[in-house]
Amino acid sequence: MESLRRGFANIVSKIRKVPIIDEKTLREVIRDIQRELLKADVSVDIILEISKRVEQRIKEEKLPPGFSKRELLLKVIYEELVRILGGEQPYELKIHKQPYVMMLVGIQGSGKTTTAAKLANFLKKKGYKVGLIAADNFRPGAYDQLKQLAEQVGVYFYGDPKNSSAIDIARKGLDYMLKEKVSIVIIDTAGRHKEERELLREMKEMEKAINPDEVILVLDGTIGKQAGPQAEAFHSATPIGSIIVTKLDGAARGGGALTAVAKTGAKIAFIGTGENIDELELFDPQSFVSRLLGMGDLKALIERFRAAEMLDRKRAEAIASGKFTLLDMRDQFESLRKMGPLKRIMELLPSGLKLPKDFEKMSEESIDRWIAIMNSMTYEELLNPEIIDRSRIIRIARGSGTRPGDVKALLIAYHRSKKLMKKLMRQRRRSMRGLEYFGV
Ligand SMILES: Nc1nc2c(ncn2[C@@H]2O[C@H](COP(=O)(O)OP(=O)(O)OP(=O)(O)O)[C@@H](O)[C@H]2O)c(=O)[nH]1
Ligand SMILES: [Mg+2]
Incomplete structure (x- = not known):
């Protein structure tokens, strides 16, 4: 993932450095993003989708006051990357019964056994009493591998290398864990078959016999976008509760695996980022993208946008309730300026009109x-001119290259207009009653 991170860091610094965000720079930025995603093995349809959306949103979205186009572009890139990685709602571990049984499935070498131990370690640190069951009686050494890991983590363990039935091992293991009052049980299964169909059939059987609370699919992140079809194949055999993508440390194709999996609609719960027992992370698309873009202040920027969006809603409410704000006044002035020279507008007004x-x-x-x-x-x-105090007046004057007296004059005019608007509204409401009679 390191090269992807470097690539995106370059894109971000380019966006920050260019003098303006015009169509040419936008095209360049989108091309850079495409190149990075392609290198990460993200599928072409996802790349085209994200390019189109970034372009469209930059063209169509209105810029809230106080924001630059540059900031909007960063925000849109951030949001679109979060979207292709599964959205804003991260996976949530919901332990609703005891023991809560998790069953790990996945093809040979995807990292099931390692991940089972990592997960046990993660949950133990959260304070749960955890147990591991070695239901892989196929691969020689599988039993010893998990037993050793269980000892290392310090959790309960059950396995039986002499038993030839994986389902029987799992059943007996569950009995043992129940007796020990373990709260979360993790079952490690075999990924023996090169042939996927056979593996899927066995997985189904095991699932039926054990009835786990959550089936977790373990996918090797180095296979890139191939992770998508693999996730779908497993999902159609047994509903997959969540997914863990392993080996994302140094996997240049990690982005491909993550986006392909997210596209199937399955939640990526964790990612594996190394061979060590503590190299497992809860997967949160938002913090993942923040790190990818390498910007600590990005979060603050997104929060500022969110706040502006909320104020936008408040403005809609203000309009609905008939409140006249400085935003309305600015709109009026702006449309007045668009109408042409003031003198001509004056001439067009009826002569008897008293302005x-x-x-x-x-x-x-x-x-x-x-x-x-x-x-x-x-x-x-x-939106709330009432909050403009002395220090704000000074800041606003400085920002607009005017004097504090000018700002005050504007506020006085605003208050007068507000009163006038109120009066007009009242009059209009009164005259409306009359007009209704004429069917207007
Ligand atoms: N770098 C890295 N290696 C990992 C990660 N997860 C697993 N591995 C390695 O991948 C290899 C296979 O891991 P296992 O846990 O044995 O895989 P498995 O799915 O249980 O394999 P089978 O039991 O044969 O189906 C081991 O060498 C692990 O150390 C990871 O997140 N990063
Ligand atoms: Mg294994």
């Missing part, structure tokens, strides 16, 4: 200044 005094004094420059002031405010300030 408010403020309006007559207004010039293009003063409107632009007010827009600049409002652009220097945070979204929260625009």
